[in-house]
Amino acid sequence: MSIRKIAFTAFIAFVSAFAAVATFNYLGWNKQQVSVIETGNTPAKFAAFSKSNEAQPIDLRFAAAVSTPSVVHIKSTFKAEKTAFRGQDPFQDMFGNDFFKYFHGPNPYQNQPQVATGSGVIVSKDGYIVTNNHVVENADEVEVMMNNNKSYKAKIIGRDADTDLALVKIEGENLPSINFANSDSVLIGEWVMAVGNPFNLESTVTAGIVSAKGRNINLIGNEGAKPSNTAIESFIQTDAAVNPGNSGGALVNVSGELVGINTAIASPTGSYAGYSFAVPSNIVKKVIFDLQKFGITQRGFLGVTIRTMDDKTAKDLGFDKPYGVYVDGVNKNSADDEAGLKNKDVITKIDGISVNSSPELQEQVAKYSPGEKLDVEVIRDGKTTNMNVVLKNKYNTVAQLDNTKDILNVLGLKVENLSAQELRNLGLEGGVKVTELSNGKLTEFTDIKKGFIITQVDDVTVSNVDDFVNMLKSKNGKVLVEGIYPNKPMSYLYAFRM
Numbered sequence: 001m002s003i004r005k006i007a008f009t010a011f012i013a014f015v016s017a018f019a020a021v022a023t024f025n026y027l028g029w030n031k032q033q034v035s036v037i038e039t040g041n042t043p044a045k046f047a048a049f050s051k052s053n054e055a056q057p058i059d060l061r062f063a064a065a066v067s068t069p070s071v072v073h074i075k076s077t078f079k080a081e082k083t084a085f086r087g088q089d090p091f092q093d094m095f096g097n098d099f100f101k102y103f104h105g106p107n108p109y110q111n112q113p114q115v116a117t118g119s120g121v122i123v124s125k126d127g128y129i130v131t132n133n134h135v136v137e138n139a140d141e142v143e144v145m146m147n148n149n150k151s152y153k154a155k156i157i158g159r160d161a162d163t164d165l166a167l168v169k170i171e172g173e174n175l176p177s178i179n180f181a182n183s184d185s186v187l188i189g190e191w192v193m194a195v196g197n198p199f200n201l202e203s204t205v206t207a208g209i210v211s212a213k214g215r216n217i218n219l220i221g222n223e224g225a226k227p228s229n230t231a232i233e234s235f236i237q238t239d240a241a242v243n244p245g246n247s248g249g250a251l252v253n254v255s256g257e258l259v260g261i262n263t264a265i266a267s268p269t270g271s272y273a274g275y276s277f278a279v280p281s282n283i284v285k286k287v288i289f290d291l292q293k294f295g296i297t298q299r300g301f302l303g304v305t306i307r308t309m310d311d312k313t314a315k316d317l318g319f320d321k322p323y324g325v326y327v328d329g330v331n332k333n334s335a336d337d338e339a340g341l342k343n344k345d346v347i348t349k350i351d352g353i354s355v356n357s358s359p360e361l362q363e364q365v366a367k368y369s370p371g372e373k374l375d376v377e378v379i380r381d382g383k384t385t386n387m388n389v390v391l392k393n394k395y396n397t398v399a400q401l402d403n404t405k406d407i408l409n410v411l412g413l414k415v416e417n418l419s420a421q422e423l424r425n426l427g428l429e430g431g432v433k434v435t436e437l438s439n440g441k442l443t444e445f446t447d448i449k450k451g452f453i454i455t456q457v458d459d460v461t462v463s464n465v466d467d468f469v470n471m472l473k474s475k476n477g478k479v480l481v482e483g484i485y486p487n488k489p490m491s492y493l494y495a496f497r498m
Contacts, residue, residue, distance in 0.1 A: 058191050058254065064205045066256035069147045069176035070122045071249055073197040074131055074154075074168075076139035078114045079478070119196035119249030120144065120168065121258060122177045123288060127152075127170040130288050131248030132263055133159045136166050138497050140477040144170050147203050156476050158291030158403075162231045162299070163279055163366070164220050164263055167291040178250060181257035183280035184353060186210055186236060194240040194262055194276065196249025208240030215277055216359040219264050230299075230394065234363035235277035236260045242276040251278040260284070286367050295473065296403040298369040300391030302376075303334020304341065308357040317346065318382055324348040325361045333396060339389040341378065348384070349377035365391070371398040404469045411472075411496075412440015417464045418453065426486065430463035431455040442481075446494040449485070456482040472498065 118135035122128070129144060136142050142154040152170035159166040186192075190210045198204055213236055220231040238251065242262050251260035260278030267273040290297045309322040324346040330337045341347075347355060350364035351374055368374060370393040377386050392398055408414060414436040418428065434452045442448050454462055457471045458480050472479070475498040482493050 060191070060193050060205070060207055060254060063193050063252055063254050063256040064195075067178060067193070067195050067250055067252045067258075068203050068205065070178035071147065071195045071197075071203065072120045072122060072129060073145040073200075073202050074118045074120045074129075074135055074248060075143040075145070076116045076118070076136050077141040077143075078116065078138065079140045117197065117200055117245050118247040119245065119262070121248070121250045121261065122175050123180075125173065125175050125177050127172040127175055128157070128288070128292060129154065129168050129170065130261060130284060131166050131168060132261065133161055133164045133166045135248045136168060137161075138477070142168055144168070145202070147176075158295045158297075160287050160291065160297045162220065162297070163283055163287050165261065165279060165284060165287045165291075167288045178252075179257045180281050180285055181253050181255070181259045183236065183259050183282045186213065186253070186259050186280075188212060191254055192236075192238055192240055192259060193252050193254075194238070194242050194246060194249060195252060196242065196246035196262060198243035198245040200245060206241040208238050210236060211239050211275065212237040213280075214357050214360040214363065216357075217264065217266070217277060219277075232283065232362050232366050234280065234283070234359035234366075235263065236280055238276055238278065239274055240276060241272045243272050244270065246276075258284070280363060283363060283366050290369075294400065294402065296401060296406055298400050299394065300365060300368045300370050300372060301334070301394060302336045302341075302365055302389060303331040303392060303396070304336045305329035305331075306347070306358050306361060309346065317344070317379075319346075323356050324379060325355055325358055331396075335389050335392045336376075339376070339387045341376070341387065341389075342380065344380075346379040347376055348379055349375075351375050370400060403473060407469055407472050409438075410440055410498075412438045412443040413448075415454070415465055415468060426453070426484070428453070428455060430461060430467070431483065432462060432465050432468050441496045441498075442494065445496045448494050452483055452485055452492070454481050454483040455491075 116135065118131060120129040120131035120135070123130050136156055137159060139156070142156060143151055144154045145151045152172065154168040154170050157167040157169050188210050191207065192210055193205055193207045195205050215235040215237045216233040217235065218233070220233055236251065236259065240251070242249070242265055246262050249262045250258055251262055253259050258281045260280050261284050262276060262278045264277045265272060266275040266277070287297050305328040306325050307328055309324055309326050311322055313326055314322040327341060327343060327345040327347065329343055330341055347361060349355065350361060353364055355361040355364060365374070368391055370391050372391050374389045374391065375386055376389050377384060390398060393401055395401075413434050415432040416435050418426075418431050418433055423429070431453045434448065434450055434454070437443050437448070437450055454468060456462060457468065460471065462468045462471065477497060478495060479498050480493060480495050482491055484491050
């Protein structure tokens with residue numbers, strides 16, 4: 001073959017190769033890239049990734065890095081006297097078969113000292129930590145262990161049984177506090193991550209999606225796990241794995257911001273079986289602010305009986321489909337009564353946010369305090385109207401509460417100061433007289449009688465009612481009251497737990 005023919009053949013081959021490459025590029029087949037690693041004779045291929053602006057696979061590394069330092073391990077110690085507890089055990093199932101359970105470790109309601117474990121989330125750089133009420137309720141000591149293994153003794157600032165939240169405080173500076181997200185903006189299907197200490201495995205993260213919002217599982221009780229008609233359950237449901245020890249831990253979004261406090265699981269065994277529930281961050285923010293400032297939650301009430309709309313009710317009202325929240329009754333002189341709401345009204349929005357179930361309505365109202373005004377959208381007789389509702393407290397006034405009245409209600413008694421004549425006759429310098437008794441800790445755990453005169457609390461002399469209440473405000477755990485009955489020669493001691 002001549003040199004001319006060889007050169008011509010090479011030229012044709014070059015042109016053909018160039019044309020093939022140009023055609024490949026023109027058809028867009030290089031818009032995705034494949035990584036190949038040679039392993040012997042068989043290449044291992046990784047999934048193709050796009051160079052365009054298409055959505056990329058979710059990555060929770062940043063969320064884990066920024067949120068994990070803010071989540072702490074909590075150990076609550078319960079002494080043997082704890083066995084004075086009576087009533088339903090909150091660790092029993094709510095339906096008789098262990099289906100719904102709190103999940104924070106050993107049951108403290110046994111006849112021996114116990115250590116229960118859970119999680120908490122640092123919400124301020126100076127050491128305020130939010131956790132679940134059932135993690136620290138009735139604890140004698142609370143210990144907090146940080147992500148860096150440094151431990152602190154914690155003080156319980158306040159608890160709210162209706163939301164199963166509590167606020168504790170450690171002494172520290174520049175602590176890694178978490179940022180809050182707006183839980184109203186959380187969407188079903190959104191990726192979230194649970195951070196906590198399951199089974200005492202510290203700083204554990206699991207991931208899942210938001211499965212539902214506004215879930216009510218009839219779990220939260222009042223003090224002593226008695227059923228509560230004021231409990232707020234509008235949980236964020238997720239399939240992120242949580243287990244005993246996660247209680248009080250963080251549910252965060254992909255930015256590492258707090259969207260909820262992990263509180264409960266649905267499980268036939270007590271361990272993770274697919275669903276968990278978290279208190280929304282907007283409720284958490286309101287409750288911890290109140291506990292820090294007032295010691296109790298300043299909760300506003302509409303004063304209505306409500307239920308989620310069903311298909312039959314919707315048809316009776318002429319709706320094309322069920323939506324909104326049906327008003328079954330309006331309490332006399334309540335916030336809604338004064339605003340003009342009536343039976344058979346349908347509430348559709350609270351301050352511009354749509355509500356389509358009773359839990360959703362409760363969640364929105366729970367963000368506000370007595371005395372605050374809400375714009376409530378209502379459908380009545382087929383017409384939409386807006387009403388201004390001024391919320392009231394549970395005593396049907398617009399005043400903010402201190403915890404004085406709540407403390408006496410928790411104890412189950414009313415007291416009054418002794419007159420100067422009574423003090424002289426009894427030879428006392430101070431004290432308070434029990435004038436009325438009702439259901440409460442003293443009446444449940446002791447046989448105290450009306451007329452008893454309280455002279456000391458934990459060996460400290462009581463001068464008057466204000467003195468008595470102020471002493472109890474700072475008490476946590478076992479409390480011992482001492483006093484006398486008129487015309488009886490001996491003193492009496494009564495023990496209970498705050």
